[in-house]
Amino acid sequence: MKKIIGLVLLVIMAGAIFAGCGGADTKAPAAQTKKKIVIGLDDSFPPMGFRDDKNNIVGFDIDMAKEAAKRLNVEVEFKPIDWSAKEMELNGKRIDALWNAMNITEERKKNVLFSDPYMESKQLIFVLAGSPIKGAADLAGKAVGVQESSIGDEVVSKDAKLKASLKDLKKYPDCIAAFLDLKAGRIDAIVTDEILGRYYMSKEAGKYVAIEKPMGEVGVYGVGFRKDDKELRDKVQAALNEMKKDGTSAKISKQWFGADIVR
Known part of the structure; x- marks a missing residue:
């Protein structure tokens, strides 16, 4: 009797195994769709x-x-x-x-x-209205702000001659802090994206000036x-x-x- 029961169980298990293998071969898992x-x-x-x-x-x-x-x-x-x-x-x-x-x-x-x-995307110099800075050469001896790890940061940092001429290159976590420091006179200029800089200019008409010649490549x-x-x-x-x-x-x-x- 025990032998008969054992044979029946063996047949059932074998069928289940083969059915499982057959399903794996014929049907691939459904692709995940990003929601x-x-x-x-x-x-x-x-x-x-x-x-x-x-x-x-x-x-x-x-x-x-x-x-x-x-x-x-x-x-x-x-x-x-x-x-x-x-x-x-x-x-x-x-x-x-x-x-x-x-x-x-x-x-x-x-x-x-x-x-x-x-x-x-253009990197421009932004200064306060009335600033004597008219171009990159005028940044010598000045404190310049950039957003850390931004293209403005790269442009200034990779220009060895320009960087060496600066009084200070101050890096900020964001450009809001940089413009606040520019407004308060703690830095002399900012190098940042044209679009962002012009947005700040539009918020305080007459406060800032953009130096039109791009820094680095467009x-x-x-x-x-x-x-x-x-x-x-x-x-x-x-x-x-x-x-x-x-x-x-x-x-x-x-x-x-x-x-x-x-x-």
Whole structure:
């Protein structure tokens, strides 16, 4: 009797094993669909991404990301990060993308997969109205502010002659602090993105002056993704292409800049 029961159990177990193997061979696990994109940003970078008087994160890049996520049928979360650690946040998978006026550079391309460029980026010198500074040569002996790990920081730091001529190169966690110090006379000039600098100029008419000649090469902004996340990059790029084609990106640009400056 025990032998009969043992044989029956053996047959049942064997059937289960073969059924399981057959299922594994014929049916692959369903692909995981991303339901939410987490965007990393510096929330003190107006007008691209910053907090309004109600502490909501707003800006040009915010509106662009929301529209792209809507077209992809996914949620979007905006996560403020330490911008100097942006690549670590991205590749540590704490965020899915960097979308905050991020300049595309050859150095960054080593660790980040970028979208197509969507806007030009110029680094300009900003000073108080009435300043004797009229160009880069006039920065000698002056205290200059930059946002740490920004392109402005790179432009000044890589120019050995310029850097050596400065009285001080002060690095800030964000440009709001830099402009506050400029306004208070604690520094003499700021080197930063044209778009951000002109935003501050518009808020206090006549307070600041932009030196029109760009510092370094004219760059471009792009959305950054992990190198192995080409699928997400391509989906977002397709949404951006649609937005450009149907005029949505132009509409968002005009709301923030008064003109269509999207590439």
